[in-house]
Amino acid sequence: MKTAWLAAACAAALLAASPSAFAADAATTAPETAARDLSKAPRMGPWGFDMAGRDTASSPGKSLFAYANGAYMEKLTIPADRSTYGAFNVLDELSKDRMRAVIEKAAAGGTAGGVEAKVGALYRSFMDEAKVEALGARPLEADLARIRGARTRAEVARLMGATAGGFGQSFFNPQVYDDAKDPLKYAVYLSQGGLTLPDRDYYLDAKFEPQRKAYEAYVAKLLGLAGWPNPEASAKAIVAMETEVAKISWTRAERRDDDKTYNPVETAKLAAFAPGFDWSAFLDGAGLAKATRVIAAENTAFPKIAAIYGATDVETLKAWLAFTTVDQAASYLSKDFDQARFDFRAKTLSGTPAQQPRWKRGVNLVDANLGEAVGKLYVDAYFPADSKARMEALVGDLKTAMGARIQKLDWMGPETKRKALEKLGKFTVKIGYPDKWRDYSGLQIVDGDLYGNVERAAAFDWNFRTARLNQPVDRAEWEMTPATINAYYSSTKNEIVFPAAILQPPFFDPEGDPAVNYGGIGGVIGHEITHGFDDQGRKSDGDGRLSEWWTKDDEAKFAVQAERLGKQYSATEVLPGAKINGELTMGENIADLGGLLLALDAYRLSLKGKPAPVIDGLTGDQRVFLGWAQVWRGKYRDDFMKQILVSDPHAPPVARVDLPVRNIDAFYEAFGVKPGDPMYVPPEQRVRIW
Structure with a gap:
């Protein structure tokens, strides 16, 4: 997600x-x-x-x-x-x-309604492993049917745009954030995409050859579990396509440069700037059809990535979109999907031998999607004034x-x-927790519908971000939840932020x-x-x-x-x-x-x-x-x-x-x-x- x-x-x-x-x-x-x-x-x-x-x-x-x-x-x-x-x-x-203590209290049914009820219901839906197992791959069916139904690159581009608020990835990643040169306004940023391994080096450096081979097998396995046709051939084509994208992608060191990554482009000129990709369909799918300007981060890579997209057959693009959808959804599906994802992403890439127990993953899920709701409960219980x-x-x-x-x-x-x-x-200094808590009243969480809950939470968050495009920047907003062991500096807000949980030993x-x-x-x-x-x-x-x-x-x-x-x-x-x-x-x-x-x-x-x-x-x-x-x-x-x-x-x-x-x-x-x-x-x- x-x-x-x-x-x-x-x-x-x-x-x-x-x-x-x-x-x-x-x-x-x-x-x-x-x-x-x-x-x-x-x-x-x-x-x-x-x-x-x-x-x-x-x-x-x-x-x-x-x-x-x-x-x-x-x-x-x-x-x-x-x-x-x-x-x-x-x-x-x-x-x-x-x-966990505050989430399980909410999940026990002690709350009649409100945001605590959503916290409890989301956690319960994750912890109901029997229900998840019984559903198998069925939660994927509607998303994969939409991908199968695409007939043109324009239709695939539209679906890629929609992944901003759901499962799956795109060749270009949109976000709505403070405009670095006009920080009182929001801007649409676009960054390079198209890669699913941790970094371009995994495709290009000889020392990662074992991981590349394991990756191709992983792509084939997930596509096979999802019932996608010709999974081995599709996996080979996907890895080959991503390798071409990796060759022309900016390095992470290059992507750090705030000057070089600030490149405004009028949306009407995107087709000429980076031909081969249907920008109009993509922005419409992302809910950004009204945007008149975007900031292209890795601008010199955009035309090359768009050209790769335009030269790739539609079936490979659809298979790639199907794979990235399943890859991101696997943790919310039956054990065969979940275990396959763990075996590759944790065991192969990070050397982690054992899966976390389910409750820990459930806590992480709730924190990721209802972080300020959990954060308020956390602060009320554990943060000394x-x-x-x-x-x-x-x-x-x-x-x-x-x-x-x-x-x-x-x-x-x-x-x-x-x-x-x-x-x-x-x-500006922010300490502990936000002065204004996030409103989750518009988010629907349904008991027993884990896949739908996660997908709706992603859409809710993305719609929240796109809806403020023409609004002034909310300078009270936090980028971390109160229970996070971390801190950050925001250059556009010129602020330092310290969540509650870090203010303890050591x-x-x-x-x-x-x-x-x-x-x-x-x-x-x-x-x-x-x-x-x-x-x-x-x-x-x-x-x-x-x-x-x-x-x-x-x-x-x-x-x-x-x-x-x-x-x-x-x-x-x-x-x-x-x-x-x-x-x-x-x-x-x-x-x-x-x-x-x-x-x-x-x-x-x-x-x-x-x-x-x-x-x-x-x-x-x-x-x-x-x-x-x-x-x-x-x-x-x-x-x-x-x-x-x-x-x-x-x-x-x-x-x-x-x-x-x-x-x-x-x-x-x-x-x-x-x-x-x-x-x-x-x-x-x-x-x-x-």
Whole structure:
């Protein structure tokens, strides 16, 4: 199904969410969950840091990550239903258990009506496995009949447009989002589509040949289960077609560029701009017939993708649309479909050996489709009022620290500094939950109709987005639900957003050491603030408008430092022969470096001139660094690591700890890191950005 797409990276999150990454523990049963105390997150030691998790045989000069987390990592085993596991996931377990508690209460029938009834009915429809099994492939029949009935490429294009509010994919992906150059208005964005593997590299790189072969078999299997004719031949044609699309698709690093992906095109000119694809039929199918203008993201790829579409026989296009429909619907169908999807998408692509228990997938489904309804129940039950006030104070400290850093920059001229400080002053901060909750009254949820419920929820969300095309931007809207363990910066709204669920250990412990809190949640706050000034966020001004507000000289100096940082990451090997893509991860790497610097500055400011206490032999600065390192402790399965290296704009956990600190002078001073230590970088080679 479709998820909210943030218009060519208009929002930058702390980490990328993954269903397998954020699964809850397969061993948890309903009675165990009910018996657990869900009121508080587990603490990380008596003062907020897990001293027993350190590897004292190592040293920060070898690896801060290993020193802070080595003993914990030695004992850590990734549960069978996960592709990765660590500090984030432990907290996410609590979030999922809490959501389960409020969802199952609603599902038990304690609510006569309203949104809680919808929450309960959607969950019940997913949990009624016997009903789902009895239906088999029948829920697909109407959708597949429409695809079978298409006779022309225009009719297929219309059906592809309709996938924006339902199952299936398209050669072009539409979204309605804030206009990057006029952020008080909504615009229609179009991005390249046509691929169903995690990234174009899966089609083109020799190391993914086993996955490609498995993919072709998976396509044939799903088409066969759905009763589509000639599934093996169709699968071969589909993979060949997608490979051609992959060859001319932009890389993920290219797609990060906010300037290059802002390309307005009048809808009347789309046919001439990218011939071979029926744009009128497509936009009509997507409910966007009234749009007079679109923003084409990967514009140079559009004519080539349209040409591939125009040169592909209609039967292959129909088979592809049928496959993508079944692929996205498989989790809501009988076990043969569901298991086939898991075996390929989780086991083959991510190395995850075991399926999540059904209740966890049910919680994820409800959160994805009724997220603010569940979020309100979550907040009412589990979010302390004082957490919001304390978070506001922390954000104020971090903003003060950023302002001081901007003023002291020796590479930035006075005019750009003035505008940077103006942008910082206009930052909006959202904490915990929305001031205005989403209205789900128009969404029909029917007991016992899982497939229909999911399809109607997708249509409801898409209609909500298309209906506001000529309306002013809703600046109160959130892009994450309150129970999400994450945070983000939106460039078009110039805002930083922190959902309720992240405001707990290991990020924030109200009873813990302030230094560890500054390293944890303070580093997260600083990370999101810095996104407003990373290589892409810096291009938008204080009003969220994509514009030229830097001097050319300052832009050039920034670019030199950013390139140096990128080379540090690109030189880092995380698996044999597999290195980080410094261009793809650039924005997150800048945000990590800036975030940790701001956290350290803010902690020092909080002392108000008094000496920092020493706890268990650790200084205040040391504890800030350890607080940051503790947040990122975790392991990835190798197949999942290979996937994120080509598809995720975030570096792997070890790099998010060890690479930023190598550029921070205070790290050397705090831990006595000297020339000859593996972590040592000479002062003149350290990257100085924010």
